[in-house]
Amino acid sequence: MGALVRAYNRADDAFIDETLAPDTVGSTAVVVILSACQIIVANCGDSRAVLCRGNQVIPLTVDHKLDRDDEVITVTEAGGRILYVGCPTVEGVLAMTRAIGLLYPYTPFPFLYSLLVGNIINKQTDTDECLILASDGLWDVMSNEKVMAMARRMLRELRNQYATVANGSVSPAQYVAEEVLKNALRTSTDNVSIIVVDLKRLRRRMQQKAEADI
Template identity: 35%
Template structure:
């Protein structure tokens, strides 16, 4: 890659949060890239509910400003929707992604600043709701097994190709119009200029896929990360690394985040492991279930 440094920036920006119900670690590392374009959000005690929280990872491309904007505004945008108040969380996420996208489109200072993936997890007392647009990813560790909460949106997928071509684009070398290596994102408005089609049918769309899973006592943690992590580790490898790390560190979730990023960092560039990396680990504590969890 032409945008790699001679040596990686391995400084990590780590934060941890803990309530009676959750233990959360967040970590970002620039790595071999010349700039850091990721953003993330971790909002606990959402709307005053200690079992409700929102987490998100936003992987920027062609700049960091869209990712920063999405991370800064997703919580307020989500909770302000009528669907959220009605607990129609799937509809609330769709409306939220559309609002973030349309607001950026109307912002002359930001609309030409690239785009970002967005994977978000809303945690309630009984459910984990995931909304994803792009190739960042969320995974739930259930009884030690990785359960994917999202699917990557790549231009090579048949359904994505059909939408891209209908909107007037093409897929070349697994990239939209030969340039963008993902098929859904917030921003990237140069791919959203077909005035005959609605927002969710553009070449690049911000429309998220939504999954809803009931939470049980066998669920131990949720991990969200950008593709810089998933390019190196499979879902199961990542869950195994986190599980082992939590045991080794006696539950130091921030340190475990750093351990995962160190494991994913390439020893030399270019190649896999040279991207920006951001990870959030959400450990569900026994009090979350009202009884002990199994790992």
């Protein structure tokens, strides 16, 4: 966990040099580390990671926005002002409260979370379907539940016919990401970044590797 905090701080420090980026440039960031028994998550800002476990939708991150009292306190204790510009914002600029690269009063300190999943090649984790990491351009127009229902349905349909999907040129996860992106862009006015991780295919590859090593 400490390594993730240091990584976020180092990324933030890289923006200090104004020859590399002006002080108005910054970014949110969500990071997921998968191990054999654990999902470790860090996020700063309003990008989000969500896990689909069977039919259950599990948010793995907390959006850093002004609808959270604790985030309002974080901003005001740092000397920042909450100004209403169409909606509550920090210093009249952004509705989110944390970011990498933006100057005071924004902090790059990430939210950290870990989820034990047992051994990922153990059948106890067979219900873990997929992970979705995306920017707020997606989540502002589609709920966690809607995104996961769409992803779960398509992944289940595509896994057994992977070779026929787009002539086998893209994986089911990539195909799903592109379809979710198209759906979001029908109504989103923000940029959208999305990554889909097919945990069942990942688990299958790990099983095959484990069997090959025996």
